[in-house]
Amino acid sequence: MQQLTxxxxxxxxxxxxxxxxxxxxxxxxxxxxxxxxFACPACGNAFDRLFVSEKRxxxxxxxxxxFCMVRTDTQLLVLTH
Numbered sequence: 001m002q003q004l005t006x007x008x009x010x011x012x013x014x015x016x017x018x019x020x021x022x023x024x025x026x027x028x029x030x031x032x033x034x035x036x037x038f039a040c041p042a043c044g045n046a047f048d049r050l051f052v053s054e055k056r057x058x059x060x061x062x063x064x065x066x067f068c069m070v071r072t073d074t075q076l077l078v079l080t081h
Contacts, residue, residue, distance in 0.1 A: 001046060004038040008073045010052055019050065028053045040079045042068035047079040 005014060012019065012029065018037025023030040029052045036046035047068070053076045063080055070077040 001036055001039045003044070004041045004050075006041045006070055006072060006077065010072055010075055010077055012052075022049075027055045028058075040068050040081070041070050041077075042079065043081075045081060047081050049080045051078040051080075052076075053078075 002018075012021070012031065015038065018034050020032040020034050021029065022032055029050075031050040031052070033047050033050065038047070039045060040047045048065075054074055055076075058076060060078070066081045068079045068081070070079070
């Protein structure tokens with residue numbers, strides 16, 4: 001399993017081989033980690049879903065699962081396990 005690379009920004013094109021796009025609008029994306037290709041950049045474990053937001057504010061319901069958060073210069077990444 002390779003580490004999900006997070007530089008100053010997250011670029012899906014660098015990770016297309018292991019992530020499946022589930023939802024995309026202008027400011028948010030939801031991606032699936034296919035076959036646990038990538039490890040979470042925060043904890044190093046496999047993750048299920050990756051939520052990427054460029055919004056200044058974001059609210060979430062009860063994820064009912066462990067999650068990690070990573071901040072880039074312009075994005076908030078939430079990874080559910």
